[in-house]
Amino acid sequence: MKQIRLSGSGGQGVITAAIIFAEGAVKEGKEAVQSQSYGPEARGGASKAEVIISDQAIYHPKVTTPDIVLAMTQQAADKYYDDLHEDGILIVDEDLVPNVPNFPNVIKVPITRIAVEQVGKSLFANMVALGLLVKVSGLVSFDVIKETVAKRVPPATIEKNTMALELGFDAVK
Amino acid sequence: MRSYDKYFRENRLPHMWCPGCGNGIVMKAIVQAIEAKNLDQDKTVIVSGIGCSSRASGYMNFDTLHTAHGRAIPFATGIKLANPELNVIVITGDGDCTAIGGNHFIHGARRNVDLTVILFNNNIYGMTGGQASPLTPLGKKATTAPYGSVDRPFDPCHLAEAAGATYVARSTAYHVKHLSDMIFQGMGNKGFSFIEAITQCPIAYGRKNKLGDAPEMLKWMSETAVMKAAYDKLPEEKREGKFPIGVFYNSEFTEYTTAYQKVIDLAGGAR
Amino acid sequence: MGNIKLMQGNEACAEGALAAGVRFFGGYPITPSTEIAESMAVMLPKVGGTFIQMEDEIAGIAVVLGASLAGKKVLTATSGPGFSLKQELIGYAAIAEIPLVIANVQRLGPSTGQPTSPAQGDVMQARWGTHGDHPMIALSPWTVKESFEVAVKAVNYAERFRTPVIILLDEIVGHLREKVELPDAKDIEIYPRRRPDCSREQGYEPYRPAADLVPNVxxxxxxxxxxxxxxxxxxxxxxxxSPKVTEESIRRLHQKIEIVQDEITHYDEFFMEDAEYAVVSYGGTARTAYAAVLEARNKGIKVGMVRLMTIWPFADKIVKKVANQVKAILVPELNYGQLVNEVERAAGGKAKVKLLAKYNTEIFTPNEICTAIEDLTAEVAD
Incomplete structure (x- = not known):
C-alpha cells in the first residue's frame, strides 16, 4: 500500500492531479481511494488531496503515514510534511518553497516555473507535478496517465497538458 | 341535479365550513370554471394546503391532495412536472399562501409553472380561531392582534405579478360569475395563474371587527369592489375605501415544463 | 468484468438511484451532499427525467412528494440542517404512504456546525426527527460501491413499502473517490410501482392494505x-x-415494516467465529474500525466486528447474539454517542458496551480504535 499526499493552495489543481493519479491506478486494475480537504481551507489557503493505492482492498480511507508528499507552496510544505514516513520522499516546488523543511529525502523541481516558461501558463503546474509524481512513485504507467488526462481535459488543451506531463516526468531521473 | 354536481364528492358533504362562510361560493366558482373549460375530470388534480379553504380539496371529485401547511405549490409543481398532461389547480388561503408558503408562492410564479392558484382571502386564520394573517388589513383585530394589526398587509396580486406570474386576477365571493370567469381565464393561461378570491369569514373575522353577518360582508364587497377598467379611471380621492377586481396582468412567457423539455432535448433524452 | 471506474460516493448514490428507476429529483444545494444534485442535474434529462432545484429544503422534499404521487420514482438529497427542515414532510410521506428516498450526507452539527467536516450526528434524527410515531428505514453505506447498492435498495424499499427511506451517508463516503465495479443494468432488481388491484367500480379503496399491509395507492x-x-x-x-381508525392506522404503519425487519436488516460479520470482543460500527467509520480490528488481531486480541448497513430498524437480533458471545462491545462513532445507546439496549447487559466518541472534525485513525480495543480488554480483565 502506498500513500501519497498532494498539497498546495486552492486553484493550483492538486485535487485534479490526485483524481487523475487514482483513476490511472484503477485503470491498471489496482485498488485506489482519493479524498481531499474541502471548504475554506481549499480556497486560497493550504489545500490537500490524498491518494492511496494498493493491490488489496483499502479500508481506512485517509493517509496515515505518507510515502510521498508533494508541496506546491511554502505553507503546504510546512503544514503537510511532518508525518512523512522516514524513508518517504518530499517533493517541493523549488521556487515556491524557499525554506525547504529539514527532511533527509527531498526532491526540488521548479514545477510552476516549468509550467509558465515551457508550457505557457501556471495553470499547467498541476500536470507538471503529476508527471513528476508518476516518475518518482513508479506506481502507475506513464502511458495510462497520459490517456487518462487526454480523456479528462478539454480537447483543445490535450497537447499542452500532455507536454506539461512529459516535462514533469522528465524533470527528474 | 345540477350540471356541476358530478364535480363534488356528495358522500363527503355537507362541508365543515361555518354558516355564512364564503368558501363554498368560491369552490362552486372553481367547479363552474372547470365545467366551462371542460377539463377531463380524471386528468385534473386539486392540491391544497392547510386551513379552512384547503379543506375544499376533500369535497371535490378529482384526484385531490391535501398537503402540509404552506406547501401546496411545491407539491403541485412536482405533480405538473412529473406528468405535464395533468391540469393542476391549487387551493390555498391567505396564511397558507402568503405567510408560511410565501417563498413557494413567489418561486412558483418565478418559474411560471402551469398551475392555476386560487387564493381564498378571508383576511384571517379561520380554522384556528382568528389569528392575524399577512392579508389582515391594518387596524383590524385578530386574536393575535387584539389592539388592531400594525403589520402592513401584502397585496398578493402585486406580489404575484412582480414575482413573474403570467396571469393575475381578483374577484370576490359576491361576484360569483365574474369570479368563475376570472378562474376560467386563468385555466386558459399556459403558465402560473393567480386568482385572489375575496371571501367572507363572518365568524372569526367579521364578528371580531363588527363587520356584520355574511350578507352584510357580501354587501360590503358589492359596494367597494370596482371593475378594474372603472377603477383605473377613478381620481385618487375617489379610490379611498374601494378596491379593483378583474384581470390585472396577463403576459406570455415560456411555461416551465416547456422550458424543461428543451433541457431534455439538449441532453439528448426523451420522456 | 463489469463497469469499473473511479467514482465518488455521492455520484454512486445518484447512479444507483437512477439505475433503480428514479426519474425525478428535487432539492436544494447543501454541502456535503451537493454532488448528488449535480449528478442528477446532468443525468436525469438524458433519460427523459426531471431535475429541479427548488427555493428551499422544504420545497425540495414537497416537489418530489408531488412527483411521486404523479407516478415517478423520486430522490431528494440534503445534509444536516436541510434534513432538519425536511422532517415535517418526511412524516407526511410516512402517514400518506408516499414512496420517497432522502439521501442525507451527514456533516458536523448542530446548526451550521462544520459544514465540510465528517460526522455521524444524524443517526437519531433519522429515526426520531419527525413528530409522532412511524417506523423508519435508514441504510448507511461504507464504500462507494455500496453507496450505489444502498441507493438501489432504498428506492426499492420506498416503492415496496410506500414509505420514506433514508440513505444515511456521511462526508467520508460521500466525498471519497474509490474504485467501483457497477453491475450491469440487467442484473439490477427493480421493484415496480404498486398498482391498484381493482377498479373504482369494483370497490377500490386507495388505502386498503394488501396482504403485506401496504396499500396499493x-x-x-x-x-x-x-x-x-x-x-x-x-x-x-x-x-x-375515530380513535379506532387512528390506532389501527398508526399500528399498521409500524407493522408493515416490523414484519419484514429480518429481510431488510443488512450487516456484515468479520472475525466473529472465535471473537471475545466485538466492534459494532457503521458508515465511513466502519472502514477505520475494520483496519483497527486487523491491527488488534495482529496483536493477538480475539476481536470481531459487526458492520451495520441497516441502521433503522435497529438490528436488535444480531446485536443480542453478539452480546451473548463476547465479553465487551466497542462502538466507535463520530458523534457524542448515539447508536451506542441502541447497542446497549439490545445487548441487555449481556456484554459491556463502550462508546468511543469523536466529534472534532477529524475521522478516527485505525490506531485510536485499536488502542480503545486494547483498553477495553484491560478493563474487562480488571
Whole structure:
C-alpha cells in the first residue's frame, strides 16, 4: 500500500492531479481511494488531496503515514510534511518553497516555473507535478496517465497538458 | 341535479365550513370554471394546503391532495412536472399562501409553472380561531392582534405579478360569475395563474371587527369592489375605501415544463 | 468484468438511484451532499427525467412528494440542517404512504456546525426527527460501491413499502473517490410501482392494505380520483377522527415494516467465529474500525466486528447474539454517542458496551480504535 499526499493552495489543481493519479491506478486494475480537504481551507489557503493505492482492498480511507508528499507552496510544505514516513520522499516546488523543511529525502523541481516558461501558463503546474509524481512513485504507467488526462481535459488543451506531463516526468531521473 | 354536481364528492358533504362562510361560493366558482373549460375530470388534480379553504380539496371529485401547511405549490409543481398532461389547480388561503408558503408562492410564479392558484382571502386564520394573517388589513383585530394589526398587509396580486406570474386576477365571493370567469381565464393561461378570491369569514373575522353577518360582508364587497377598467379611471380621492377586481396582468412567457423539455432535448433524452 | 471506474460516493448514490428507476429529483444545494444534485442535474434529462432545484429544503422534499404521487420514482438529497427542515414532510410521506428516498450526507452539527467536516450526528434524527410515531428505514453505506447498492435498495424499499427511506451517508463516503465495479443494468432488481388491484367500480379503496399491509395507492391521473392527506385517514383515504381508525392506522404503519425487519436488516460479520470482543460500527467509520480490528488481531486480541448497513430498524437480533458471545462491545462513532445507546439496549447487559466518541472534525485513525480495543480488554480483565 502506498500513500501519497498532494498539497498546495486552492486553484493550483492538486485535487485534479490526485483524481487523475487514482483513476490511472484503477485503470491498471489496482485498488485506489482519493479524498481531499474541502471548504475554506481549499480556497486560497493550504489545500490537500490524498491518494492511496494498493493491490488489496483499502479500508481506512485517509493517509496515515505518507510515502510521498508533494508541496506546491511554502505553507503546504510546512503544514503537510511532518508525518512523512522516514524513508518517504518530499517533493517541493523549488521556487515556491524557499525554506525547504529539514527532511533527509527531498526532491526540488521548479514545477510552476516549468509550467509558465515551457508550457505557457501556471495553470499547467498541476500536470507538471503529476508527471513528476508518476516518475518518482513508479506506481502507475506513464502511458495510462497520459490517456487518462487526454480523456479528462478539454480537447483543445490535450497537447499542452500532455507536454506539461512529459516535462514533469522528465524533470527528474 | 345540477350540471356541476358530478364535480363534488356528495358522500363527503355537507362541508365543515361555518354558516355564512364564503368558501363554498368560491369552490362552486372553481367547479363552474372547470365545467366551462371542460377539463377531463380524471386528468385534473386539486392540491391544497392547510386551513379552512384547503379543506375544499376533500369535497371535490378529482384526484385531490391535501398537503402540509404552506406547501401546496411545491407539491403541485412536482405533480405538473412529473406528468405535464395533468391540469393542476391549487387551493390555498391567505396564511397558507402568503405567510408560511410565501417563498413557494413567489418561486412558483418565478418559474411560471402551469398551475392555476386560487387564493381564498378571508383576511384571517379561520380554522384556528382568528389569528392575524399577512392579508389582515391594518387596524383590524385578530386574536393575535387584539389592539388592531400594525403589520402592513401584502397585496398578493402585486406580489404575484412582480414575482413573474403570467396571469393575475381578483374577484370576490359576491361576484360569483365574474369570479368563475376570472378562474376560467386563468385555466386558459399556459403558465402560473393567480386568482385572489375575496371571501367572507363572518365568524372569526367579521364578528371580531363588527363587520356584520355574511350578507352584510357580501354587501360590503358589492359596494367597494370596482371593475378594474372603472377603477383605473377613478381620481385618487375617489379610490379611498374601494378596491379593483378583474384581470390585472396577463403576459406570455415560456411555461416551465416547456422550458424543461428543451433541457431534455439538449441532453439528448426523451420522456 | 463489469463497469469499473473511479467514482465518488455521492455520484454512486445518484447512479444507483437512477439505475433503480428514479426519474425525478428535487432539492436544494447543501454541502456535503451537493454532488448528488449535480449528478442528477446532468443525468436525469438524458433519460427523459426531471431535475429541479427548488427555493428551499422544504420545497425540495414537497416537489418530489408531488412527483411521486404523479407516478415517478423520486430522490431528494440534503445534509444536516436541510434534513432538519425536511422532517415535517418526511412524516407526511410516512402517514400518506408516499414512496420517497432522502439521501442525507451527514456533516458536523448542530446548526451550521462544520459544514465540510465528517460526522455521524444524524443517526437519531433519522429515526426520531419527525413528530409522532412511524417506523423508519435508514441504510448507511461504507464504500462507494455500496453507496450505489444502498441507493438501489432504498428506492426499492420506498416503492415496496410506500414509505420514506433514508440513505444515511456521511462526508467520508460521500466525498471519497474509490474504485467501483457497477453491475450491469440487467442484473439490477427493480421493484415496480404498486398498482391498484381493482377498479373504482369494483370497490377500490386507495388505502386498503394488501396482504403485506401496504396499500396499493393509485398514481394521480389514472382515473381513480383518490384523496391523499396528512391527516389520519381510513381506507378510503379521507380524514377520520375515530380513535379506532387512528390506532389501527398508526399500528399498521409500524407493522408493515416490523414484519419484514429480518429481510431488510443488512450487516456484515468479520472475525466473529472465535471473537471475545466485538466492534459494532457503521458508515465511513466502519472502514477505520475494520483496519483497527486487523491491527488488534495482529496483536493477538480475539476481536470481531459487526458492520451495520441497516441502521433503522435497529438490528436488535444480531446485536443480542453478539452480546451473548463476547465479553465487551466497542462502538466507535463520530458523534457524542448515539447508536451506542441502541447497542446497549439490545445487548441487555449481556456484554459491556463502550462508546468511543469523536466529534472534532477529524475521522478516527485505525490506531485510536485499536488502542480503545486494547483498553477495553484491560478493563474487562480488571
Amino acid at each position: 393509485a398514481d394521480f391521473g389514472t382515473g381513480n380520483r383518490i384523496h391523499v392527506t396528512g391527516l389520519v385517514h381510513d381506507e378510503t383515504g379521507f380524514p377520520s377522527g
